[in-house]
Amino acid sequence: MKNGEIAGHVASRRDETAGRRHDVLVIGGGNAALCAAISARRAGASVLVLEAAPQFYRGGNTRHTRNMRCAHDSATETLSGPYTEDEFWEDLKRVTQGRTDEELARHMIAQSKEMLTWIVDQGVRFQPSLGGTLSLGRTNSFFLGGGRAMLNALYATAEQLGVEIRYDAEVVGLEIENGMFLSATVKEQTGTSQVRAGALVAASGGFEANIDWLKQGWGEIAGNFLIRGTPYNRGTILRILIDNDIQQIGDVTQCHAVAIDARAPKFDGGIITRLDCVIYGIVVNKNCERFYDEGEDIWPKRYAIWGRLVAAQPDQIAYIIFDARSLELFMPSLFPPIKGDSIAELAGQLGLDPEKLTKTVATFNNAVQPGTFDPDNYDDCATAGLTPPKTHWARKIEQGPFYAYPVRPGITFTYLGVKVNKEARMIMSDGKPAANMFAAGEIMAGNVLGQGYAAGIGMTIGSVFGRAAGQGAAKHARN
Amino acid sequence: MHATSALAEADRLMTVCNSCRYCEGICAVFPAMEMRRAFSDGDLNYLANLCHGCSACYYDCQFSPPHEFNVNVPATMAKVRTESYEAYAWPGFLAPTFRRNGLVISIAACVSVFAFIVGFVALRDPSVLFGTHTGPGAFYKLMPHNTMAVLFGAAFLYAMIAIAMGIRNFWRDIGEPANTLTKATPLWQAIKDASSLRYLDGGGVGCMNDEDKPTDTRRIYHHLTFYGFLLCFAATTTATGYHYLLGLEAPYPWYDLPVLLGTLGGLGLVIGPIGLLRAKFQRDRELVEARSYGMDVGFLVMLLLTSITGLLLLVLRATPAMGMLLALHIGIVFALFITMPYGKFVHGFYRFLALVRYAKERSDAH
Ligand SMILES: Cc1cc2nc3c(=O)[nH]c(=O)nc-3n(C[C@H](O)[C@H](O)[C@H](O)COP(=O)(O)OP(=O)(O)OC[C@H]3O[C@@H](n4cnc5c(N)ncnc54)[C@H](O)[C@@H]3O)c2cc1C
Ligand code: HEM
Ligand code: SF4
Ligand code: SF4
Numbered sequence: 001m002k003n004g005e006i007a008g009h010v011a012s013r014r015d016e017t018a019g020r021r022h023d024v025l026v027i028g029g030g031n032a033a034l035c036a037a038i039s040a041r042r043a044g045a046s047v048l049v050l051e052a053a054p055q056f057y058r059g060g061n062t063r064h065t066r067n068m069r070c071a072h073d074s075a076t077e078t079l080s081g082p083y084t085e086d087e088f089w090e091d092l093k094r095v096t097q098g099r100t101d102e103e104l105a106r107h108m109i110a111q112s113k114e115m116l117t118w119i120v121d122q123g124v125r126f127q128p129s130l131g132g133t134l135s136l137g138r139t140n141s142f143f144l145g146g147g148r149a150m151l152n153a154l155y156a157t158a159e160q161l162g163v164e165i166r167y168d169a170e171v172v173g174l175e176i177e178n179g180m181f182l183s184a185t186v187k188e189q190t191g192t193s194q195v196r197a198g199a200l201v202a203a204s205g206g207f208e209a210n211i212d213w214l215k216q217g218w219g220e221i222a223g224n225f226l227i228r229g230t231p232y233n234r235g236t237i238l239r240i241l242i243d244n245d246i247q248q249i250g251d252v253t254q255c256h257a258v259a260i261d262a263r264a265p266k267f268d269g270g271i272i273t274r275l276d277c278v279i280y281g282i283v284v285n286k287n288c289e290r291f292y293d294e295g296e297d298i299w300p301k302r303y304a305i306w307g308r309l310v311a312a313q314p315d316q317i318a319y320i321i322f323d324a325r326s327l328e329l330f331m332p333s334l335f336p337p338i339k340g341d342s343i344a345e346l347a348g349q350l351g352l353d354p355e356k357l358t359k360t361v362a363t364f365n366n367a368v369q370p371g372t373f374d375p376d377n378y379d380d381c382a383t384a385g386l387t388p389p390k391t392h393w394a395r396k397i398e399q400g401p402f403y404a405y406p407v408r409p410g411i412t413f414t415y416l417g418v419k420v421n422k423e424a425r426m427i428m429s430d431g432k433p434a435a436n437m438f439a440a441g442e443i444m445a446g447n448v449l450g451q452g453y454a455a456g457i458g459m460t461i462g463s464v465f466g467r468a469a470g471q472g473a474a475k476h477a478r479n
Numbered sequence: 480m481h482a483t484s485a486l487a488e489a490d491r492l493m494t495v496c497n498s499c500r501y502c503e504g505i506c507a508v509f510p511a512m513e514m515r516r517a518f519s520d521g522d523l524n525y526l527a528n529l530c531h532g533c534s535a536c537y538y539d540c541q542f543s544p545p546h547e548f549n550v551n552v553p554a555t556m557a558k559v560r561t562e563s564y565e566a567y568a569w570p571g572f573l574a575p576t577f578r579r580n581g582l583v584i585s586i587a588a589c590v591s592v593f594a595f596i597v598g599f600v601a602l603r604d605p606s607v608l609f610g611t612h613t614g615p616g617a618f619y620k621l622m623p624h625n626t627m628a629v630l631f632g633a634a635f636l637y638a639m640i641a642i643a644m645g646i647r648n649f650w651r652d653i654g655e656p657a658n659t660l661t662k663a664t665p666l667w668q669a670i671k672d673a674s675s676l677r678y679l680d681g682g683g684v685g686c687m688n689d690e691d692k693p694t695d696t697r698r699i700y701h702h703l704t705f706y707g708f709l710l711c712f713a714a715t716t717t718a719t720g721y722h723y724l725l726g727l728e729a730p731y732p733w734y735d736l737p738v739l740l741g742t743l744g745g746l747g748l749v750i751g752p753i754g755l756l757r758a759k760f761q762r763d764r765e766l767v768e769a770r771s772y773g774m775d776v777g778f779l780v781m782l783l784l785t786s787i788t789g790l791l792l793l794v795l796r797a798t799p800a801m802g803m804l805l806a807l808h809i810g811i812v813f814a815l816f817i818t819m820p821y822g823k824f825v826h827g828f829y830r831f832l833a834l835v836r837y838a839k840e841r842s843d844a845h
Contacts, residue, residue, distance in 0.1 A: 056545060063541040066501055125683060127504030144682050146501025147537035152538060152691040270541055272498035272548075332516055333498045 022048040022164070023477035024186060024470070025197035025257065027237055028063035029053060031459055032441025033203035034154035036473070038122055039160045040201070043474035048195065049163060050186055052204075053232045058151065060205045061229035061442065061458075062412055064270040065147035068119075068463065070112040070458030078126040081138040085109050088139075091454050099450025104127045106424045107446060111464045114168035116141060119463055123153035135300065135358040140456040151269030156472045170239060171204070176244045179428050180435045198477030199436040203462070204424075206414035206442040207235020209267060210253065214411070217252025221361075224316035226260060228410045231267040238443055246434065247419035247427045248445030256453045257307025259283075260410030262317060263335045275405050276330040278306060279393045280375070281322030282364055282405075285313040288347070288356035290364070295392035298378065304453050307409040319350055320405045321361065323397045329375045337403035346402045365396040411457065415446040425470035435477050438469035482520050485558040489523045495542065495550055502536040505682035507672075507837045508556070509536075514840060516808070524566075525653040527559035528826075529833040534766055535681035538691040544765065557768035564825050567652070569644030570654050576821040581773030586783060587818050592810030599806055608802035614636070615728040621805055624722060631809075634816040641820035642828060649829055665838035672838070673831045676701055689763045700754030707747025709813075712787070714741035730796055735737065742793065748786035752779045771823075778823035784811045 024040040026033050027050030038279065041047045051058050060334075071088045075081045092100060120126070127144040128137075143150040158165065166188070173185035181200040185344050186193055197203045207213045209231045214222035242248050264273035278294050283306075285291055292309050296302055312317045327337075340346025342355035343361050371381035373395055381394045419427040426434040441462035448461055481487040493512050496502065503509040508530050515522055541550035546770040564651045575584045599608050599621045600708060612620045620625075650657065659665065672678065676698050680688050685695035718737040721727040731738050756779050759767075788808035819825070 125626070127682075143501075144504045145535060146499075146541065148541045149501075149535075149539035155694055265547060268546070270499070271501075272495055272542075275497075330496065330515060331498065334495060 022046045022195070022197045022201050024048070024201060024473040025050065025181075025195060026201045026203060026470075027052060027184065028056045028060065028205060028443075029165075029167075030060040030202035030203065030205060030255045030441060030462065030468075031065070031151070032152070032205075032462035032466040033121075034059075034151065034158055035119075035463050036098070036201040036203055036438070036440055037158050037163045037165075038154065038161065038205070038472035039470030040468040040474040041158065041163050041470075043478075045198075045219040045469075045474035045477050046216070047158075047163045049158070050169040050171050050195070051165065053167065053169050053230065055167045057230065058155070058167060060146070060233050060461070063148045064149055064229050064268075065143070065150070065459055066271065067305045067456045068115070068459030069140050069454060070116045070460060071109050072116060073111060075138075076116075077382065078128050078141055079138060084143050085113070087218050088112070091139075092272050092448070092457070093329055095452035095454045096448075096450050097452065099452075100115065100448055104420075104422060106286070106460065108464045111468075113429045113461050115460065115463045115467070115479070116208045118467065123157045124150045125153070127165050127212060136455055138451055140160075143369070148278065170232075173243065174200070174240050176437075179245065179432070179437070199473035199474050200438065201424075201466075202237050202241060202418070202437065202439045203441045203442055203466060204237040204443055205230070205233035205235075205254075207238055207416070208233055208411045208414045210234040213239075213252065214414075217298075218311070219374065221311060221316050222306075223247070223455065224408060225257075225311070226259065226262075226264050226269065226273075226408050226410045227267045227323050228258075228264075228269060228412050229267075233413075233442070235414075239417050241426070241437075241439075243427050246437070247265075247429045247431075247443070248416065249366055249419045250450065252414075252416055254303060254415040254446065254451055255451075256412035256415075257311065258304055258412065259306035259310045259318065259320075259407040261333060262406035263337050264408075264410065266367070267372055269410075272334040273410065274303075274331075275333055275407060276303070277320055277322060277326065278303070279396065280326035280329050280395075282361070282390065283318050283320050284352075284360055285318050286315055287354065288352055288360045290360065290388060290395070291318075293388050293391055295382070295390045295394055297392075306407075307411070307429075311409040312400075317409055319352065320409050321346070321357075321397060322406060323399045323402050325395065325399050327403060333405075335405075339403055340441070341400050343402055350406065361397050364390070364394075367396060368394050368396050412453075413442050413445070414452040415449050415451070416444040417442070417444045420444045420447055423472045424465040424471065425472055436473070437471050440465035440469040481523075481560075482561055485555065485562055486520050486523050489527065489559050490518045490556050491676075492552055492677075493518050493523070493526065495548060496552065500544075501541075501744040502539060502552075505535050505539070506531065506532040506533065506678040507680075507834070508552070511837055511840060514844065523559055524563045524649070525833055526831040527556040527563060527837065528649070529678075529837055530556040530560070530641075530674065531678040531686075531830070532557060532766075533679050533681050533686035533697075534763075535687055535693070537763075538687050551624045551765060553766050554768055557766075557771060560826070560829075561585075561768060561771040561774070563649070563829070564686070567645040567648040567758060567825075567829075568649065568821060571640050573821055576818075577774065578770075579773065579784070580771075580822055581777040582824055584774075584777040584818050588781065588784070588811055588814040591817075593805055594811040595622075597804040597811070599802065600782060608806070609799050610802065611797065611799050612801060613797050615730075617801070618729055619804060621802055624728070627797075627809070628640075631813065631816065634813055635655055638816050638819040643826060644827055645820060648833060649832060653833075653836065655839075659836060659839050662839065664842060665684055667832055668842075669834035670836035672834045673827075686765075688758050689761045696754060696757050700751045700758065702751070703747040704751030704755060707744045707749075707751055707786065708743025708782070710740050711748060711786070712744075714738070714744060733793075738793065741789065745786040745790045745793075748782055749790070752786075755779055756783075759836050774823050781811065781815050781818075781822075785815055812818070 023045035024047045024050045027038045071085045125144040126141045170187045175182040183196040237375040263271040343358045347357035367383035369385035384389045424438045426437045542550040565574045568574040679698045714737045755805035792804045
């Protein structure tokens, strides 16, 4: 449409037709997008949300989440003790090994305190952490019913406030002029159309579902990766933004990757394919060789290195081997373990060389030193004279039946993103803030997470920067 | 492995859910599941009867259909639950009555009503059926009180015995020792949980019925139904007491206790079932269990007919319509009683007992 018509449409904002101009356009439909849409609407702006996925799959990786990490000064109904800003910062510094923007990260942590009540005000409910997976009851707030329940609440609130939401609406192009967003091209079943808005919030997640992009960093081996979450996060918007002079942050290979059951579907297998048994057994590659200290640290602290470790093995596959004594020490998972009465039989089932695997297990067993096994704490069960060593929870694998899980790298989410400031405003390659473009969530997570991960921080990044982006965008569009 | 395909599917789902546990804060089913790693048929029947069908876990699940993991806990649990009613039925040869339950109940109701009409006519003469009777003992012009009492006493006793036998089968199947039922703490907890329908609230905001937005309507309508039923039951019991202990004969004046209780209960038993029927018709098709549909609707309609005929009888008891209405009302009530062990009515018992076991498991775990 021509420019003259745009002015006309501004005047008739209530008009629901396709050519309508909104104050704020939000691209994406997850936590970050909804927090932005709600806060922009609450600030008085008219808001359009474009979500690429159909209604059932709305909300990308947020559907698969369980908790968020917010600082708080005292225990609450759902949190078992205080978690100060400083402690949160120390944790973040440790997991990223300093690869974070301190000012931005501290700002986010300070804001996270308010998020605990803000998110509840938007209808989201928390539960006390019960059985749970990891011991996060003090630091993390768990969504009652999980991420999809959380999203349902946010969508209900957004709809009630009058946010317009379109599903099956993938944004495939952005018109940006001198750091100024003008319009977006949307592909829907009915065809392709233009959408104009006064300000843009890009909250379209990472690019983990775009295997070709992953290959640019990882090489061909990325073809063997499993994607734990949504197939809709293809990084289309991220690519367009970077190509339009927005400053890039992070590199292609930085991501959260864990070792998940190799039998999981290529996409969207979610949480239930994770395996928490590495520390109770040994992990071998397809040549029946061990390659890393399985007992290096307690599982919650180390699980996220195993994606990379397995990615470095031939054919990107590995096998966790353990015996009957360990079978019930960890959380159950979707697929049953593969079982054999002897190590050789197990090897046969796995398609491994029975002789080699028997030898690897025997070598390991011979190196195991006496100790007192404690499944939940650091213990003194270790190997001696073995490379690589196993430094905790080393027990002989000797009591049949024997079990194995095949594992592959499972990509949770990617860190490469666009640079933003505290307002969640995008930064242009010349260092200047963009006029009317904001980003929130996974698409800018790399600003805070240069590497590493602390459980629940994905939601924190999305909520804090989502709310800020919505407010900033509304303010810009209404001025 | 499992006795039926529904049980096998329930096992598959519990394995999925046990690996996920996102729903653990919503209701009792998931914490009970977490206490187990493998699921026998007895375990699954217990979990199915613990499920209140609130459907929150369906709308909250990232793996519900069309996702390939196809996780639909409420529908699967409903299927298992329906099959479990059949498996526990006593005597066993009447178990198939659960299959075409709607039909069975309609036939029972018709036969029973018809028998009362014929009975009135045969016992007295046709004119009493259409005459106007007022004052104490008016109802017994149609049928002597003692006959009525014996007939209903016997029907009620039979229903209670059959239900008790079903309960015994359930308790054995889930593998719970009998002495759990003698422990005050879990019993009291279960009474609180059942009388408030604690787990029909979607974890606090209300259950879900046809979309992801919660409402509390099913719980409210169930309360009206349940307490309405209890009030009607109390009305009948009071009236029996009046008759035998105080020598006061029905019909009673409108301000007397049996009538007040009955009217109040009857109103609940009209509004409640209508609300539940409406929710049932609006229900998301993905959540409807085809096998129990006839049974559910049959039970609701029977409750509705009981209350409507009862209230009509109250209003029209001084008119010539009384005779027919009385036959209709007590015919329906009689059919309700004798079909109780073979229909939806048993859900209350099994659910309550599942709650008792859950309360005990919870306190053992702490
Ligand atoms: C299995 C699993 C478990 C997790 N658990 C947790 C947890 O417990 N706590 C936690 O903090 N983090 C967790 N995470 C990480 C968390 O999911 C992400 O950090 C978070 O979802 C990011 O939020 P977001 O809104 O930025 O992106 P998303 O939630 O992924 O949303 C992105 C949205 O953008 C849409 N989109 C993409 N491209 C386009 C386009 N071109 N046009 C229109 N729309 C588009 C997508 O459809 C999607 O709706 C988990 C991740 C996975 C995979
Ligand atoms: C221990 C006591 C009881 C408990 C825990 C209980 C629980 C439940 C639950 C959880 C449901 C499912 C709700 C739904 O699908 O909408 C239900 C349905 C129902 N209950 Fe009860 N109930 C109890 C006793 C009773 C009694 C005594 C009556 C009436 C006589 C009754 C009548 C009904 C009816 C009519 C339905 C709806 C059937 C349907 O729509 O499928 N309940 N009950
Ligand atoms: S119903 Fe779905 S979300 Fe809930 S516990 Fe089961 S798998 Fe998880
Ligand atoms: S009671 Fe509700 S949340 Fe619990 S299993 Fe049944 S349907 Fe799911």
